[in-house]
Amino acid sequence: MSGTSNVGNSQVYEAGDQVNRPQAEIDQEKKDARFHEGKEHSHKALDSKDERSIANKLAREEKRENEEDDETEETKALNKDPTLLAKMHGNEPSRGAKIDAQIQAEEEEELRRKGKA
Numbered sequence: 840m841s842g843t844s845n846v847g848n849s850q851v852y853e854a855g856d857q858v859n860r861p862q863a864e865i866d867q868e869k870k871d872a873r874f875h876e877g878k879e880h881s882h883k884a885l886d887s888k889d890e891r892s893i894a895n896k897l898a899r900e901e902k903r904e905n906e907e908d909d910e911t912e913e914t915k916a917l918n919k920d921p922t923l924l925a926k927m928h929g930n931e932p933s934r935g936a937k938i939d940a941q942i943q944a945e946e947e948e949e950l951r952r953k954g955k956a
Contacts, residue, residue, distance in 0.1 A: 883889065891899075916923055921939040922932035932940075 913924075921936045921943070925932040925936060
């Protein structure tokens with residue numbers, strides 16, 4: 840019956856091209872890939888449907904208060920100068936970064952003029 844196929848010659852296909860894998864093997868792969876150790880940020884801190892107790896939520900917030908900020912010197916500097924990253928890598932800052940720097944400078948000047956900075 841395989842000789843009557845209109846699709847093509849059976850010699851064209853390689854051995855593993857059209858071999859079905861056992862369902863048990865597929866199920867095992869799904870099971871293995873489904874649950875690994877807890878993924879980072881898998882719980883939203885203020886999720887109303889989360890089943891963590893109030894005590895656990897409070898303990899988590901206490902830990903978060905004691906954690907240090909993850910901002911490095913580079914990110915702090917980037918918040919002050921949007922063109923810094925491109926300059927650090929030896930590139931010309933993008934047009935958007937230049938505009939951001941200009942707007943930031945104008946706002947700082949206006950605040951200084953008003954005496955609030």
